[in-house]
Amino acid sequence: MHNNLIYLTDGRGKVDASLLSGTTWDQLVVGNRDSTRRQLVKCAWCWDEDRVTHWMRTYSLANGTRVVAHQPGEAADHPYRALESEEHKAYCDRVERVGVTEGFKARREARAGDGLTRSDVLLVGFRQVSYEMQHSPFKPGYGATERTRRTLAAQRDAVAWHTDSSLIADRARVAMLRSNQARRPQIENPRYAIRILGGYRKVVTWDCSAREGHRCPRRRFAGCGEVHVRTEPSGVTLDDFIRQAPAGLILPVQPLDRLGFWTTIREFQIWMEHANRLDRPPDRRAAPGRHAQHEAEGHSRRTAAEDHAPAGPQHAGSAPAPVQVPDELVTLQRAVLQEHAQLAGLDGSAHTVQWKRWRTAAEAFQAAVTKYATRTGMSRHEVEQAAKRAARHPGPSR
Structure with missing residues (x-):
């Protein structure tokens, strides 16, 4: 139901209309029949946020749905919101x-x-x-x-x-x-x-070989020679999270995914560098009535017998072209990295002054990224990551 938060002027105060019992709701509908004259039900949204009094209509639809509505032409409906505990x-x-x-x-x-x-x-x-x-x-x-x-x-x-x-x-x-x-x-x-x-993790990478002791996601007994990535639980306090997230030191990975997580900016960059080739075991389906013989951490003998040489790019022609960004963005990001590096070893007022300088440089970089992405119609995230990669790993043309 919309407009669920209301103030009742009979002494009950702020309540959630959707949580009222059936009998209480029916009594409220009868008592508030002439809403503007009765002045029993007031919109809590309008009062809490704008200090404006709007007397609400209350009634039930034929299917039993409860309705709390503004007077016609008075104000728009508000979305559902839980009562704050x-x-x-x-x-x-x-x-x-x-x-x-x-x-x-x-x-x-x-x-x-x-x-x-x-x-x-x-x-x-x-x-x-x-x-x-x-x-x-x-x-x-x-x-x-x-x-x-x-x-x-x-x-x-x-x-x-x-x-x-x-x-x-x-x-x-x-x-x-x-x-x-x-x-x-x-x-x-x-x-x-x-x-x-939960929800805060660290990113771990490793070179896939028999020596490392990790199970190869591609099921190769002696390793496939590639670099793999995974996440592990990590810890942080709520206060430290609040201190770092608005500063861009902690970022969300896949925020619209239930399996998404938050991590440090450094490990976020590592994850994004490997995101285009996340490890997925090949689709190997055994013939009906036969089961693969497994050994050593679940790897099959057939897989172990395959060539374990490092696999090169198999579809180089289909790889998307790297995003090109102007030198101005790369220069701004390098300034951000330099200002952040100078934070090491500082404390007290010196740390505060340098932290403000770093945040100013970071804000200038983010504003430039937004402006460039808007002007070119490119993905803002791709532009930002391309500029950061170019700043960390300058090519021969830079």
């Missing part, structure tokens, strides 16, 4: 406090220009990170995937979903951070560490 408010307070202390701009219940896309806390630094805390199961039609897609379309760089429920994290269908469960006094205590237990 005390723990939810405490988490948002903590995120806002940590972000502001770190030097970012933080806005609560920030809404985009479309009037529908909102964030529990919008953190604005080197990147715009929309923080969303989820305590209750997602409402049909307003799930994490739909809301993440709308938020990214509203020109925000990332959506940081956070929950303390493993059930919600498993069903979210997007990259989601899961932390240990904490009560309100613990959340409000700045010394209490809220640890991220």
Whole structure:
């Protein structure tokens, strides 16, 4: 249902109309029959965000659907939004406090220009990170995937979903951070560490050979000679995540995928360099009635007998041409790397001054990337990654 958050002037305060019992809802419909004269049900959206009073109509459709609506021509409907719990408010307070202390701009219940896309806390630094805390199961039609897609379309760089429920994290269908469960006094205590237990990972690469001791994803007994990549669980606290994500030091990988994750900027770059050739075992199907004989970590004798020489590119002609970026973007990214390198060993006021210089350089680079991608119609992500690769690995023409 839309417009589910309402204020009841009979003393019940702010409630979620979708959670009222059937009897209570029927009584509310009868009592609010002449809504503008009765003045019993007030729109909580309009009051909380704009301090405007709109008296709402309440009725039920033939199929039993509850409707809370504005007066005709008064205002547009609002999307469903869960009622904020005390723990939810405490988490948002903590995120806002940590972000502001770190030097970012933080806005609560920030809404985009479309009037529908909102964030529990919008953190604005080197990147715009929309923080969303989820305590209750997602409402049909307003799930994490739909809301993440709308938020990214509203020109925000990332959506940081956070929950303390493993059930919600498993069903979210997007990259989601899961932390240990904490009560309100613990959340409000700045010394209490809220640890991220899931959704934050490190990227590991290895050269595939028999010596390394890893199982070859291509099922070659002695290794295939290629470089493989995988992820492993890693740890971070919620406070450190908030300090780093808006600065671009922690980035999401596959944010619209339930198996997505967050990782450091260095490991994000490693992942992206290998993303175009992620390891997938070949489709080997045994003949009916026969089973492959496996040995040594599940590799078959047939696979072990194959040629283990490093395989070169098999479809070089079909590989996409590398993205070309102007020297201006490469120069700006090199400046970012130089400013960041000078942070090493600094502390106190010297670190703060250098950190601001680095963030200014990073913001200039991101603005230039956006401008170039918009002008050329290219993918912003591809332009950014191409500029970063060129800055780290300059070719003969640079």
